[in-house]
Structure formats: C-alpha cells, structure tokens
Amino acid sequence: MFCLSFFSFVALGIAGAASVVSDDVLGVDLSLRERNSTTSLIDCLTRAGLNPVTPSNPTYQNDSLPVNLRLIYKPAALVYPNTTDDVSASVKCGAVNDVKVNARSGGHSYASFSTGGEDGHLVISLDNLNNITLSGDYVTIGTGNKLGPLYYFLWENGQRAAAFGTCPQVGVAGHLHGGFGYHGRKWGLFLDQVVEMEVVKADGSIVIANNHTNADLFWALRGAPPSFGIITRFTVLTHPAPTHAATFAFTYTWSTPEVASSAFQIFQHFAAETDLPSDLALQVRYTEATPVPTFSLNGAYYGNDGITGLNRTVQPLWDALGALNDSVPTATIFEDLNWIQNVVYEADSDPTIDPKVALQEAQGFQIPFYSNSLFYPADNLLTNASTLSFTRYTYNGTSADVNWYVLWDVFGGKNSAIAAVPQDATAYNARDMLMNLQILGYSTTLPYPDDGIPFITGILKSVTDPMPGGRFMGYPNYVDSQLSREEAHAWYYPTHTAKLQRIMREVNPKAVFDYPQGFLPT
Template structure:
C-alpha cells in the first residue's frame, strides 16, 4: 500500500479528479495493491474516526470519490484481468479502467459493453448501470455482471451473485459506487466474438434553429425504433468559433452499407458530413478514446426520456443551447445518449437500475477553461436544468447532480425503499457515506 499525505511530493497530483472544477483536499490517499490492503485501510480509518471515500478512476461528475479531510481508498493499482474461455467470462479487479479492459479482451476477439472514456473505472461505471455504445445490443454494463467481491465496513471480504447475498448483488447492479463497500473483483459474462464494427460520425454545421429542432425530432423518432445493433450519442453544441452545430457518433454492429440504411433519416435532414468506417472493434474503441482530453472543468447532468416531445418542447431545448455562452465556456451542450434495445429487455425491478424504459438520456453541460469562472458556468447549467427537469422522469446516477432534489427517488425510482434496506443490512454504521449516498 502506498500512502499519500498533504506532505507528500505527489499529493497535488494524487488528489485531483478528472473533473478539475472539483478541488478537494483529502487527509490521506491510500493506493491499495491487494484486497488485504483495502481491508486494512477500512478498519484503520474506522478505528480512528476517519471518513472514507472510494476511488477507482476518479471520474465521478460531482467528485464523490474524494472530499476534504477524508481517507481516499484508491484501487486503481488493482487492475488485473483474466479470461475463462470455458465459462466465456472475464474476471477483473476493481480498479481496472475501460481502456485496460478493452485492450485485454479485444485482443482475444471480444467486444464489451463498457464506457467510452478510456480512464473511467469499470467498477464505478458498471455499478451505476453502465451506459455505452454497445448497451442497446448487449445491455448495460451491470447486466453482464455475474459476481462481485466486496470488502465491507468491517474489512471482511464477501461475495455477491444470484445465489449468495442476492439482495446485495441486486443493489450493486445500478445503485452506483461507494454505497455498500469497496469492490475488489468483478466477473462479467462475455459477448460473442466480433471482428469488425462500423464507426459512425455525423456533423451538421451552420444550422438554423428550425434545423436544430428537426435534428432533435429526427433523433427521438429514430432511437425509439431503430435496430438494436446501433447506438449513438451526440447532440447540439455551442462554441464561440462555430456557433451552434450538431455532432453524433457511435458504433454499429452492421457493415457500412447496412449502417447507412439504418441512418437514412439523418441523411434526409440537410447536407451533413457523415463518415462511416468499418474497422476492427478495438481500433474503433481506441479512436473514440483518443478524443477525450486528460481532464476537464465542467458541470453536467443527465435525465431519462421515455416520451416523444412536441415541437414546442424541442424549441425550448434549442433556445437553451442558443443562449450566449457563459464567460470562459469552451462549449455548452444539449446531449443525447441512446437507450432501448437490450436495456429495456430487463425488468426495472430485477436490478437497481430503475429507469430502463427510457428511450435515451438527455444531458446538459458546460465546460470551461479557468476555474475562476466556475460559478457562472455552474449557474448556467442549473438555471437551464430546471426546464429539463420538468420534462423528464429520473436522473442517471453516473451523471449525478449535487443540487438534485429528492435524489434517491430521482436516481432509483420505486427501488429506493428496497435499496435503503440493503444499505442498512450491509453498511449498518454508514461507514460508506457521501453527499448523495443511500440513507436509511
């Protein structure tokens, strides 16, 4: 175990989250290398009355994996993976990142329903449900989970699957990370091998407000009925240099010609730059990964949409993105993330991920350069979020919002009550607590 304190040379780097707008100062950061390390630091922290936070990739939008005067249990050095070819499963340690897992299993020919950002921790991603470009084909990340190993509040190792600690296994599939203990190992079932997929990119420049509405309307109709072999994310973006433009990207498990037919409604909007590349799965994943910066300053949050909006409702969304940018903002965005397909095939009560009937996630965001302008950009998001909140049904816990009212019902819907009981059973002393953790 490596311990970093405020006196350590590496402290300034070690305390940073991917979202650099979050600046917290932990009492110490414990880089665990074994499950025993995790157990030891949990017991030591509790015995000394120290609050705990759990970090794998450091990508929580609101920084719930860190805090002031807390012990950060960082498991990023626990990142081994092993494929069982007879079972067609992969077992990974809790600190493995998207890029590490993708590159390991893809070299063996397997795809994976993982996330898009390369440095996101797979455990945090999967415990929150796990949206990705393969979700419509294979389900959410949590839907592939078979077993989890967790260190609990006593420092004891427990396993959860469909046979043992079934209630905990249910909760860990969708209720988010950090609530019940430290995840040290996960076993996933693997999809069938895939050689090539089609990488989709679509850009619409110089678009009028009417065309922006048309793009959002085309999206909502398309995602509600399209073949589950394709998924996209994207939306409307506003920058000082380019004004308002639309950009979408994603993955299709069809070839280039078949994918073009699936995208036909988007070709009919107006002239667009649409690029389709039929390539090896891992090469496409790595292309997507390369687009992410090493960090950002941002505020964003996402809500679930399971209805079709009238044109006047879409016009109000378009009005948001056409507002002047907050000072120092690099861009603002109204984004969409496709759901449906296999995500809807699982009952909303079978895992903790409740809002499975949604067609897509609707997200609002602003990213800026200098944290001196944080307040103005955050206020822009919060003020415009009010309208988005009024037309949507629930919030995605992997896109959290600190200012979200009634956060448990917004994240977990009718599964909230059951989750409180699981929390009380497996963490009765509330050792694993953070600003939006499950209460009882």
C-alpha cells in the first residue's frame, strides 16, 4: 500500500473519523435470537475477565471503526487480550455462543474483515500482544506489533532487517496473506520468513505450527490466515541490514495515453526480460493529476556497490524511457541512503528525520476507499491493446469523484526470491507472477462517492478486457470487497482452494473464524 503521501492530507484520524460517523450508523439492531446470543457472549467474556467493549460502552464507536470508513460494521463486542490464554478464552466464548470470531492485528483489512466484514462478530484485537525478542538470526514477535516499531527494533538491535511490508502502521499478522516490501525480491515475502507460529485454534486449543508440527495448518496460515486460526506469536528469520540502499524516484508526465502506454510496455518488458539482480526493487506509481496522470518510476538497489550498481542495472530502462522524447523526468530523490533511511523513505516520510519518530510514532489513518488488484506473469505480458486501453481510460476517466492511483510492483522476474519458492510450498498462490497492480480510489469525505467503485472496477477491466486469453489473478492483501466468497477463492487461490477447504474441515469445522470471503468446511 502507498502508505502516507496520498492519505496524509486527508487522514481523518480516530477522532476525526468519529465526527463524520453518526451514532445511528453504528447503532446495533439485532434480532431477539442475536440479542440473546450477544448477551450470553458478553456474560462469558466478562466472567473470563476480558472486559468486553460493547455497544453501550462509550469507547465502542472509536474502538470499532476500521481503517476503511466505507465499510463500517458493528461488532457484537471487542476484547483486548493480554495473553494467549486470554485469546483462547475469547475464542471459546465466541464458539459456545455461536458468534463468529475475527482477529485484528493493526486493522488494515481493505474490506474491514478484521471487524467481521459484517455485523455481529466478536473482534479479538491483539494490540497488547506486543513483545519482541531477538535471538541470533531470529526474532519472536507478538502479533499486536506494527511494522514500524519492528523495523526500528531490529535496526537498533544489531542493525538487523526482515522482509516486511512498507507501511509502519500495518499490523504484522495482517500481512501474512503475503507481505510484500521493496526488499521482497531479495529476501522473499514476509510469510516466507516465518518459521514457526503459536496459534489459537477454533476450539480454543493453543498449538505450535511449523513445517513439522501441524504442518497443514502452517501451510494454510501462510497465505490465507483468517479462516484457520488466531496467531499470537511468530518466529521470523532476520537478515543483516544492507549497507547501501541506492534510492531513486523519477517522475514523468506523458502527453498522451499513447505515449504512456509505450512507457508501460517498456517498463514491463524490462522487468520480464532483463537479468535483474535480486537486490533491485522496482515500481511505477501512476497517479491522478492535472492535466494528465503522473508516471513515477521508483526503486532501490541494495547491492554493496550502491549508486554505481544502481546506474549499471537501471540505465537501460532510463535510456528507453528517455528515447520517448516526450517528458523530461524530475528526480525527486537519487542518493545512497542507509537501510533505515530507506525504510523511512519507502513509508513516504522524509529520510532525514529521526527514524524512531517516523517508524515508532507513525500516525494511522482512517478514510473511505475501494481497492482491487491484478497479477500477471512474465510469459503473458500485457498486450499493446491492454496498456493502451488502460491509459486511455485513466486519461479520460478522471471525472470520477475519487482520488486514485495504481501501483505497478515487480514481484517476480529473474532472480526474485519470491518466485524461487515452489508454487505449492504455501497457501500463497502467485509464485509465478511477475507484476502486481494495486488499484485504489479514495475520498476525503463520507459517504464514498457513488461513482467510486465503478470507476476503480473500470480501471481493472480496462486492463483485462482486451486480453481474454490473459492469465490474471489477485493479491489477497489488497482484497476486493466486492467479490463473493466463491469469486474471491477463484481469484486469490486458483489452484489452492481445494486443499484449503480440506484443511478447514480439519481445523475449523464449525467455521468459528469466518468472514464474507472466508473458507467454509464444505
């Protein structure tokens, strides 16, 4: 996710968000059966000493607000456990009272699935499970931790690093669907670094999951976690932080959609056909602007030869874009940063500021938005018709009453650590994909504009419709809230759905953990 720069001037914050959400929107209107079940649930949680936050509690409105204010749901109750045993007791209370249960680790689900994705769920917020312990090459992390403090802790304790996402406000467990950051091609996805988990199962039992113990559960949790258990602790491989992070961002404004389409063709062919080192991260940020969208080529090179290695690696791409003779790029940054400065920069902050402030004290945001995503492979690149359809749509479609952007991230390609992992090693189902597009439209006010969802869906269709033979899928960390359960399984887990459903029957047969796109034991 593009963490701050698009959102910082419109971030509403908890207090601001609450001020634009009326009480009647958050009011709970339950049937008699649901009220009886909820009353019994709250009694159970109270007897267990879990201090549930309920609709009658003055903090309920703020506590239950999600990041995405377009999708506000009304939990039956929220709890903030202090221990794994507390999580277990919470799950048992939900199960015995037939109330669906969801974990919240940061709460950055694009579809508000961490607050249930619908009304009436029990939300187990993991904020207080925030211990961090480093031992040798491995760090043990409570799942209440956010990424920013983790980056800072590892840097301060021996200048270590790990394969996390870029946004400091995101909860660590929330990106176990994948967990992509700028260093993903070098080390792999976050889920590839997890060697062990402590997990609370649907019956409240507490187990250890790794490649040897509860191996099927471990497989499912690495790519499709919410249906299968609540993770309370990870053990994660760390790495020595790179000594260099040669960082750049060049912004172009192509005059016509035809030229912009040519630029995207150059970019994708470079990513697919060049022997790119795993030390290179590469992205295009394509952003709504006036009079035409901006095309910002961003990246970082983590090799020991710094700027020299970056120039040698990326110069052919710069030359090819320059040959379009349509736009002189503006270099917003081109310098050799250290690792933690690069982490701050990729979080859309000034790399010269104190990293403790930038990472440990990063403010969250709450805003109405809609997002979807698209993967495609190197052996089936977008055709000229596809990229031209995309650029024509976005050059002509800015009349929609939303702010929008599309991030094009290189996940795979030659020498990518993500692609090096076998396709069936984890539930994550996109090992053979080269490029990911994250498409997002947001608003500065509520309600979310009526044309927002059709416009963003139109961007996706502008890419896929001209390629009926294309091989596409989506990224579950950028979940599309508009998909049905069956559509989501086919889009995010095209070859893994059957195995996930089998594991679901074994570990969560009553669907205690559930949400609108979750797996069912059928």
